Amino acid sequence: EAQVTQNPRYLITVTGKKLTVTCSQNMNHEYMSWYRQDPGLGLRQIYYSMNVEVTDKGDVPEGYKVSRKEKRNFPLILESPSPNQTSLYFCASSPSSRSSYEQYFGPGTRLTVT
Amino acid sequence: EDQVTQSPEALRLQEGESSSLNCSYTVSGLRGLFWYRQDPGKGPEFLFTLYSAGEEKEKERLKATLTKKESFLHITAPKPEDSATYLCAVQASGNNRLAFGKGNQVVVIP
Numbered sequence: 001e002a003q004v005t006q007n008p009r010y011l012i013t014v015t016g017k018k019l020t021v022t023c024s025q026n027m028n029h030e031y032m033s034w035y036r037q038d039p040g041l042g043l044r045q046i047y048y049s050m051n052v053e054v055t056d057k058g059d060v061p062e063g064y065k066v067s068r069k070e071k072r073n074f075p076l077i078l079e080s081p082s083p084n085q086t087s088l089y090f091c092a093s094s095p096s097s098r099s100s101y102e103q104y105f106g107p108g109t110r111l112t113v114t
Numbered sequence: 115e116d117q118v119t120q121s122p123e124a125l126r127l128q129e130g131e132s133s134s135l136n137c138s139y140t141v142s143g144l145r146g147l148f149w150y151r152q153d154p155g156k157g158p159e160f161l162f163t164l165y166s167a168g169e170e171k172e173k174e175r176l177k178a179t180l181t182k183k184e185s186f187l188h189i190t191a192p193k194p195e196d197s198a199t200y201l202c203a204v205q206a207s208g209n210n211r212l213a214f215g216k217g218n219q220v221v222v223i224p
Contacts (some may be wrong), residue, residue: 050210103150
């Protein structure tokens with residue numbers, strides 16, 4: 001089954017404790033992206049990757065890191081999480097940024113930073 | 115900066131009562147406008163892509179249209195299963211980023 005998976009689905013952590021949210025897709029998609037969704041603010045893009053070893057900042061990259069060493073994986077790293085990073089995070093993939101932009105979204109990761 | 119504004123924020127419809135959702139956008143050269151559906155607790159699900167003014171796309175009870183400044187998502191004779199939040203997003207020419215609106219929350223009452 002074609003899908004985007006994220007782990008963990010739920011995470012409660014404390015300020016400053018490094019964490020990684022994994023994202024994997026099995027569709028051989030070139031383009032992958034991370035979003036955060038907050039009430040009243042909608043979906044905002046954090047980082048995206050056009051292909052392996054090619055990443056770029058979205059609208060809200062501060063406090064986040066990403067890497068794209070393999071085509072299927074695009075982990076999101078929070079080196080020193082803070083309470084304002086409490087949010088619902090989505091990973092998405094698309095065949096190409098030049099395609100119809102039919103993005104496939106993962107199920108989401110709900111992160112709480114205390 | 116690309117901007118996407120969706121209205122109304124929330125809409126309650128009786129089953130069978132057709133209506134339209136609006137997505138107004140400001141972008142320096144539109145590469146594409148996209149509609150997604152999001153159910154509570156789930157990731158957005160792709161519905162349509164529109165590329166140029168005058169274009170229309172249909173899927174079941176949904177029809178998306180595009181002008182140079184806005185897009186409409188028409189819901190014809192909605193059913194309760196059409197209840198969801200509908201998200202609009204735009205991509206500007208020469209840009210690989212997507213800018214999303216805040217969504218239209220639709221509730222269809224049986």
